[in-house]
Amino acid sequence: MNQPTAIVFGVGSVRGVGGAVCRRFAREGYHVIATGRTLSKIEEVVAQITASGIGSAEAIRTDVTDEAQVIAAFDRAMNPGPGREPADVIVSNAxxxxxxxxxxxxxxQFEDFWRVGCYSGFLVGREAARRLVPLGRGTVIFTGASGSLRGKPGFAHFAAAKAGLRMIAQSMAREYGPRGIHVAHIVIDGGILGDRLQGAYPQMIEHLGPEGLLEYDAIAENYWMLHRQPKSAWTQELDLRPFKENW
Known part of the structure; x- marks a missing residue:
């Protein structure tokens, strides 16, 4: 059997959701293509996977707001080399x-947040549909946030982008689900115990403690679960939060 392939857009630190999703699929025997804007970060994710012997991976520097770069990444994902299947897992995590x-x-600033949070999802989603529909199978997962569902003071720019991304996921699910493509949207409702939060809001980690934050490997477990769901019971939207989270 040929090795299956997954591509994850928006990979950052090894201690983050993108890196964790890459590791989770590699552990199941996938060849994982990690894409992100910072080459050193995605190369670290790939090095961790290959050094541990849990699977194979490669890094492609990609700005998800650049149409040509997204298309080029998909070209590689659908032609990953001898002994490998075209990608049947697409994750939009930017x-x-x-x-x-x-x-x-x-x-x-508003436009920049929209381009990263929403427009990138359109580019990834459109290319995923173009490539997966002829195969009649595949999983497309979009990473959402609390802002996908509600706007909070000081976060109008973020909520507008994430709410738009959610609508892209819903529209795709209704159009392509009947054609064999599983499209899912994950609402990450809470802070993630990773490098990004540690760098930006260390006081939040201290205040909430580990049990008040989401653990990135636990999040990644749900991405794998969604991909493995039988067609008779597909999830379109899944929300994840720490058990202590106020909601």
């Missing part, structure tokens, strides 16, 4: 966040 007073939010 995102950024910051607290910004609405009256101080610039048009350029």
């Amino acid at each position: 995102g950024n966040n910051a607290l910004i007073d609405f009256t101080k939010l610039t048009a350029a």
Whole structure:
């Protein structure tokens, strides 16, 4: 049997959701293509996978807001080399966040958050549909957030982008589910105990403690679960939060 392939867009630190998803699929024998804007970070994810012997991986530097770069990454994913199947798992994990007073939010900032949080999902989703429909199978997973469902003070830019991404996922699921493509959206409701939060809000980690935050490997477990779901009981939207999270 040929080796299956997965591609994960928006991979950052090894201690983050993207890196954890790469490791989880590699552990199941997948060849994983890790894409992200920072080459050193995705190369570290790939090195961790290959050094541990849990699977195979490669890094492709990709700006998910650049159409040509996304298409090029898909070209590689659908032609991953001898002994490998075209990618049947596509993960759109790009995102950024910051607290910004609405009256101080610039048009350029709003557009930047939209491009990363929503437009990138459109590019990845469109290419996934183009490549997977002829195969009649595959899984496309979008990473959402609390902002996908509600807007909070200081996060209008983030919520607008993530809510738009959620609608892309819903529309794709309704259109391509009947054609054998499982499209799912995961709401990450809470802080993630990883490098990004540690660097930006260390006081939040101290305040909530490990049990008040999501663990990235636990999150990745759900991505694998969604991919393995039987067609008779597909999940379109899944929300994940720590048991202590207020909701």
